[in-house]
Amino acid sequence: MNQLNDISLVAQVVVFKNTRAFDQLVQKYQSSVRRFFLNQTCGDSELSDDLAQDTFIKAYTNIASFKNFSSFSTWLYRIAYNVFYDYIRSRKETMDLDAREVDATNSTEQVNVGEKMDIYQSLKMLKEVERTCITLFYMEDLSIDKIAGITGYPAGTVKSHLSRGKEKLATYLKQNGYDGNR
Numbered sequence: 001m002n003q004l005n006d007i008s009l010v011a012q013v014v015v016f017k018n019t020r021a022f023d024q025l026v027q028k029y030q031s032s033v034r035r036f037f038l039n040q041t042c043g044d045s046e047l048s049d050d051l052a053q054d055t056f057i058k059a060y061t062n063i064a065s066f067k068n069f070s071s072f073s074t075w076l077y078r079i080a081y082n083v084f085y086d087y088i089r090s091r092k093e094t095m096d097l098d099a100r101e102v103d104a105t106n107s108t109e110q111v112n113v114g115e116k117m118d119i120y121q122s123l124k125m126l127k128e129v130e131r132t133c134i135t136l137f138y139m140e141d142l143s144i145d146k147i148a149g150i151t152g153y154p155a156g157t158v159k160s161h162l163s164r165g166k167e168k169l170a171t172y173l174k175q176n177g178y179d180g181n182r
Contacts, residue, residue: 006072014064022063026056029073032140033080039135040084040128042120051087055080070149077142077150081132088128122172130165133158 006028012021033055037048058079066075123131132151136142137158144162148155 003071007068010063010066010072013060014066022060025059025072029076030056032073033076036077036080036135036140037084039120039123039139040131042124047087051080051083055083058083070146074142074146074149077136077140077146081150084132085128118173118176118178122169122176125168125172126165127161129153130161130168133161134165134169137162 006025009021009025012018013025030052034048034052037051038045041047041051055076059076062079066072123134126134129151133147136147136150137144142150144155144158147153147158151158153161
């Protein structure tokens with residue numbers, strides 16, 4: 001039923017140029033897309049907002065290319081994934097990784113800042129592809145098949161990245177006082 005509603009909204013946008021229908025899609029998915037970017041950027045909320053906005057702009061301008069081969073959310077996450085990696089590629093040309101880490105470290109203004117910073121700090125220890133798989137699986141509750149569709153990696157590769165990422169996170173968090181007894 002949920003997928004059917006998304007398809008109906010997409011059809012209204014494509015056929016009738018109904019921007020209110022697209023607004024409904026944005027309202028439905030904006031928090032999960034923003035959360036995806038927050039985890040990918042290790043807590044940089046301003047950058048996350050910018051990347052989420054870029055994602056929805058690209059989704060709107062390319063919505064006619066949605067062919068319903070996957071769910072709308074998978075299609076949208078694929079756009080978000082591409083937006084993030086386009087950003088990373090552009091940053092690598094102009095800025096080294098250490099400066100990006102400093103930006104992420106200094107950009108969090110939330111409740112439970114200490115714990116969130118520990119999580120973001122631990123996510124920094126992961127390779128970008130591991131962080132993407134961990135974020136989509138554990139934080140966005142997507143299936144391995146959906147993650148494979150979003151990233152373009154085979155399901156077995158996604159499982160490997162999840163396993164390695166989970167192991168690295170567990171080691172880092174244990175070394176920093178999170179022993180599971182909280």
